[in-house]
Amino acid sequence: MTVIKMDQLRKDFTVRVKAGRFRREKRTVAAVDGIDLSIERGEMVGYIGPNGAGKSTTLKMLTGVLTPSGGHVSVCGLEPVPQRTRLALRLGVVFGQRSQLWWDLPLRESFRLLKHIYRVRPDEHAARLRRCVGLLDLEAFLDTPVRQLSLGQRMRGELTAALLHGPEVLFLDEPTIGLDVVSKQAVRSFLAELGATGDVTLVLTTHDLADIERLCRRLVVIDHGRVVHDGTIEALHTRYGSRRRLVVDLDAPLPTGFTVEGATLVSVEAEGHRASFDLAGDTAGAVVGRLAALSSLRDLSLVEPDIEDVVARLYAS
Numbered sequence: 001m002t003v004i005k006m007d008q009l010r011k012d013f014t015v016r017v018k019a020g021r022f023r024r025e026k027r028t029v030a031a032v033d034g035i036d037l038s039i040e041r042g043e044m045v046g047y048i049g050p051n052g053a054g055k056s057t058t059l060k061m062l063t064g065v066l067t068p069s070g071g072h073v074s075v076c077g078l079e080p081v082p083q084r085t086r087l088a089l090r091l092g093v094v095f096g097q098r099s100q101l102w103w104d105l106p107l108r109e110s111f112r113l114l115k116h117i118y119r120v121r122p123d124e125h126a127a128r129l130r131r132c133v134g135l136l137d138l139e140a141f142l143d144t145p146v147r148q149l150s151l152g153q154r155m156r157g158e159l160t161a162a163l164l165h166g167p168e169v170l171f172l173d174e175p176t177i178g179l180d181v182v183s184k185q186a187v188r189s190f191l192a193e194l195g196a197t198g199d200v201t202l203v204l205t206t207h208d209l210a211d212i213e214r215l216c217r218r219l220v221v222i223d224h225g226r227v228v229h230d231g232t233i234e235a236l237h238t239r240y241g242s243r244r245r246l247v248v249d250l251d252a253p254l255p256t257g258f259t260v261e262g263a264t265l266v267s268v269e270a271e272g273h274r275a276s277f278d279l280a281g282d283t284a285g286a287v288v289g290r291l292a293a294l295s296s297l298r299d300l301s302l303v304e305p306d307i308e309d310v311v312a313r314l315y316a317s
């Protein structure tokens with residue numbers, strides 16, 4: 001079932017730019033420039049792009065904060081701007097830079113207020129809260145005023161707040177920004193668990209590509225307001241010919257002229273005792289087999305292609 005649908009969605013902003021010493025000119029910026037996208041129920045989609053690509057503008061149109069300049073958008077079968085109130089009951093939103101919690105109230109009180117605002121059944125609210133408190137380890141600071149929470153603690157509170165009314169779609173904008181490694185892991189595991197249920201559709205915007213790698217099978221990359229990639233991370237690697245790298249440590253220097261079909265020797269270090277190969281397809285076994293036959297292999301490591309590299313190449317192209 002399609003949960004999010006965008007047809008030729010666009011958003012233009014009119015900005016005033018300097019044109020000479022005293023003159024200012026109006027110019028139109030196409031922040032979102034004709035996006036077509038369908039997202040199915042239960043999908044976990046990474047929505048990424050360089051600064052200014054149009055990610056936040058898209059999320060704002062999906063959540064009914066901004067009116068599109070053209071095209072069409074529907075979320076849960078509703079039009080976000082005119083049906084914003086109805087849609088709010090079915091959406092959860094976490095914007096890393098903004099809070100939906102009450103600053104002066106203990107976390108527990110914020111959650112209680114949200115129960116009333118969204119008119120959640122007490123038993124459902126209690127069950128969801130129990131689950132979030134357990135998975136996100138919130139118990140120790142439920143009675144702490146939000147203003148006294150660390151960023152990581154607050155973010156875990158934000159996630160809980162976004163989920164207490166049982167939304168069908170969760171929009172996350174930079175949910176791990178500024179978090180330490182432990183908090184990042186906690187948030188990622190929590191989201192992975194949530195995604196695994198298949199009930200919640202998740203759209204995640206982030207500059208931390210490890211979030212995407214951990215959570216999203218589908219990656220949508222936008223640039224200048226347009227979709228430049230829609231597919232898996234593996235498809236992106238294939239598109240850019242990313243290779244796995246095999247690094248071997250040898251007892252004796254690598255023999256001159258050592259070749260294996262499909263493996264490209266990229267460096268030799270430590271006086272020939274360490275060699276690195278870029279691999280096409282499943283050639284690691286062949287390289288390792290040849291080196292083992294020479295009784296030379298001491299250690300090895302296989303490095304998967306780096307998502308940062310491939311995305312940087314996409315942004316630069």
Ligand SMILES: Nc1ncnc2c1ncn2[C@@H]1O[C@H](COP(=O)(O)OP(=O)(O)OP(=O)(O)O)[C@@H](O)[C@H]1O
Pocket residue numbers: 013014015029030031049050051052053054055056057058
């Ligand atoms: N209210 C606005 N008025 C004028 N221009 C705007 C406005 N909001 C966004 N823009 C412009 O629209 C383009 C897209 O901005 P947007 O915030 O959607 O990008 P983004 O992909 O979220 O970037 P970032 O990763 O830096 O948060 C940018 O060129 C930005 O300057």
